[in-house]
Structures are given as C-alpha cells and as structure tokens.
Amino acid sequence: MAKKSASELADELAGLGEEIRQRATEEARKYVALAIEEMFLGGPKVNRKQFDNRSPEDCIFEFLEEQASLQSEPTLKAALNRLDESGISDDFRAGILFACRLFADPDFDY
Structure with missing residues (x-):
C-alpha cells in the first residue's frame, strides 16, 4: 500500500468535511421543518404539552402577532x-x- 502525500490526505479530509457539512445541513433542515409542522399543524401523535397545551391555531396566532416585521x-x-x-x-x-x-x-435549493 502506497503512502499518500500530504496534499492527497488534505483533499480527502476536505471531502469528508464537505460530506459532514452536507449531512448536518440536511439533518438540521429535516428537524426544523418537523418542529414547525408539529407546532403549527399538530397531528394525532403530537404531545401538546411541549407547546404549553396550546392548540396549533393558538400557536399560529401567537407567532404572527409577535412578529414585528409582519405588523x-x-x-x-x-x-x-x-x-x-x-x-x-x-x-x-x-x-x-x-x-x-x-x-x-x-x-430543494432555496
């Protein structure tokens, strides 16, 4: 097995770093979307205790009313x-x- 040069190792590390960044981004997007969906849309499996027992509709109105940019x-x-x-x-x-x-x-590239 031939030894790799420093530049070859650096390229491999850069590739791994990019792959880690991409997977972390995908995972974060997935869980942020899920949290928003649970809060504002609910569903039968969502425990409303995590939202202070507020309904999805209450959460929507509260969020919209708190956003100064919307006002x-x-x-x-x-x-x-x-x-x-x-x-x-x-x-x-x-x-x-x-x-x-x-x-x-x-x-989806936004």
Whole structure:
C-alpha cells in the first residue's frame, strides 16, 4: 500500500468535511421543518404539552402577532387581519405544510 502525500490526505479530509457539512445541513433542515409542522399543524401523535397545551391555531396566532416585521408590512398586516376575522383556513395550513416539506427536502435549493 502506497503512502499518500500530504496534499492527497488534505483533499480527502476536505471531502469528508464537505460530506459532514452536507449531512448536518440536511439533518438540521429535516428537524426544523418537523418542529414547525408539529407546532403549527399538530397531528394525532403530537404531545401538546411541549407547546404549553396550546392548540396549533393558538400557536399560529401567537407567532404572527409577535412578529414585528409582519405588523409593518401592509400586505401581511391585511392578511393577518383576515385571519383574525375568519380563523386559520385549510389553505393557510396547506401553505405551512408546503413550506415545511420544501425546507426539509435536501434537493430543494432555496
């Protein structure tokens, strides 16, 4: 077995470092998306105790109301007002799910 040069070893290490970075990114995206989905969409297996027994709808409203950037953007403010009047629609929930799934997909380059 031939010994590898320092530059060959450095190239291998760089490749391993890139692979570790890629896998860590994919894993982080997967779990962030799952946490958002559980908080805002719930599901039968989600323990609401981790969200202070708040419903997914309560979590959505609380998050939207706390975001100052949403309050200062007229279009978003109008959308928030409509949600206040009519509640969280299935389309809104589908949008959250859509965003979560895109974020978790390692092949989606945002």
